[in-house]
Amino acid sequence: MASVNPATTGAPTFYELFAGAPVMAILRGMPVDKTVELTVRAWELGIRCVEVPVQDKEAGRVLAAVVAAGAERGMPVGAGTVTSAERLDRAVAAGAAFTVAPGLDPDVARASVAAGLPHLPGVATPTDVQAARALGLTWLKAFPASVLGVEWFRAMRGPFPEVPFVATGGMDAGNAAAYLAAGARVVAVGSALEDPAQLPLLAELLAH
Template sequence: MASVKPAVPFDELFAGVPVMAILRGMPVDKTLELAARAWDLGIECVEVPVQDEAAGQVLAAVVAAGAERGKPVGAGTVTSAERLGRAVAAGAAFTVAPGLDPDVVRAGVAAGLPHLPGVATPTDVQAARALGLTWLKAFPASVLGVDWFRAMRGPFPEVPLVATGGIDAGNAAAYLAAGARVVAVGSALEDPAQLPLLAGLLHR
């Protein structure tokens, strides 16, 4: 049996860098360009969703580019064993999902990949913690609102949350101030002005 490479924990992946770039649904050249720009600006973590085979190929290309720089690249929208297989085949450093699926969590653990599941309620948070997960993705953050993050700090002060969904350079700081440890920005990156503005959060 092939050995599983040691997973890099989210504490290390997100250390000192409260921004993650989500590069979804773009051609490989555009995705590579944005990933390189993010890395140049100090945004260490990049996620590429893998909804289909073509996206898996894009992920593999970004993983290869990241490896040359020592940058971790994760696979997003990992909601099934098939998508987890794409993530593993591409060499992803971690997986992300919009919700919590215990089967996907267990398969990811077996593959040696840390998993960031989506949560939206205290019940979700408790269920994820019971599965041994530490970092959690609050999704959709813009619907939950900044007050949700403040409320979660009461019962779950030890749980680091990644705010995802509807985040951009205009509201990211508010989510971080409300208790999110990291903000993940996706569709807003279609605007080329976003990455430099988001990079400004690294130095606050």
């Protein structure tokens, strides 16, 4: 199986993208103005990484608007739900800095890295993890994290102590700390950014 190597493309690594912030924001299915508003809120909290899924053409336009807002502030913005060549093209056209997928597709992973975008694939089993690592992918997205549970992350520490996982799916300010303590390096939150009651809790999490 041919591997992918972000270093050969000059692409930023997820180590750089996630530096100093154990939280990523996922903003799905909202109008442009609302998405940009919540993205700015995330940046103000100290969340550097923002993902906007590109499941359709309108979502691609939303991503492009968030990328433009990020460019003004020096903030990277990624494309989520990149599961096909068409969606990857949409991400590239919008100016995404990285791509994320719910599962592992070797062709999409290779094409994304070849386009200069580090790829974060979804995994749920040890077999998924080994397949992704064999491709040269470093950071992996544990999805759906709330279904896998905190014990999944503790269990994965044994065979894969070197793998940094991003816990995605069902994450909020109430359970994020438990997943980080269990071994997740980053937690990805979505609707939590719309809840004013959760914002100070997220800020506290980022302060540690």
